[in-house]
Amino acid sequence: MELPIKLSEQSREPIYHQIEHQIKALIASGQLEAGTSLPSIRALSKDLEVSVITTRRAYQNLEYEGFIKTLQGKGTFVADINVSLKKEIKEDTVANALRKAIGTAYQHNYSKKEVKRLFNQLLDESEGES
Structure with a gap:
């Protein structure tokens, strides 16, 4: 595997x-x-x-x-791990990815407003793909 x-x-x-x-x-x-x-x-x-x-x-x-x-x-x-631990790990994984993306946006001098706009645009695009 x-x-x-x-x-x-x-x-x-x-x-x-x-x-x-x-x-x-x-x-x-x-x-x-x-x-x-x-x-x-x-x-x-x-x-x-x-x-x-x-x-x-x-x-x-x-x-x-x-x-x-x-x-x-x-x-x-x-191993068999409990549901609450799985939920915590999923949230941490997504939060870390978002932190990294936000850091990249700020390195490129995006404002908070621009980051939100881009995030919402990408979220809307991904909902259209689902």
């Missing part, structure tokens, strides 16, 4: 954090359901072209936080 993870070397966020956050988002959104088998550390590090140490750190943190579980000799699986 190949995970739809996109890493950014330009980001200030460490690579292992990017992996963690994206796996959490995949779990929270239901794209990775409880019990789903995850790629091995070696397979994921090869797919993402990062070191095994980086991937292991992400997996260890995810396991410590209860998002995944490793069964010796069987593999790594998505």
Whole structure:
């Protein structure tokens, strides 16, 4: 299984954090359901072209936080997490994306009014696509 993870070397966020956050988002959104088998550390590090140490750190943190579980000799699986935690992760993921977009807009000297106008325009466009 190949995970739809996109890493950014330009980001200030460490690579292992990017992996963690994206796996959490995949779990929270239901794209990775409880019990789903995850790629091995070696397979994921090869797919993402990062070191095994980086991937292991992400997996260890995810396991410590209860998002995944490793069964010796069987593999790594998505853990069953509660609905309120899924909701919290989804909200955090969207809020972080919006913060980043707002920061980009302000770097380009957009006013608050211009950001709102553009946001509403894009929201209207996306509703038309639904």
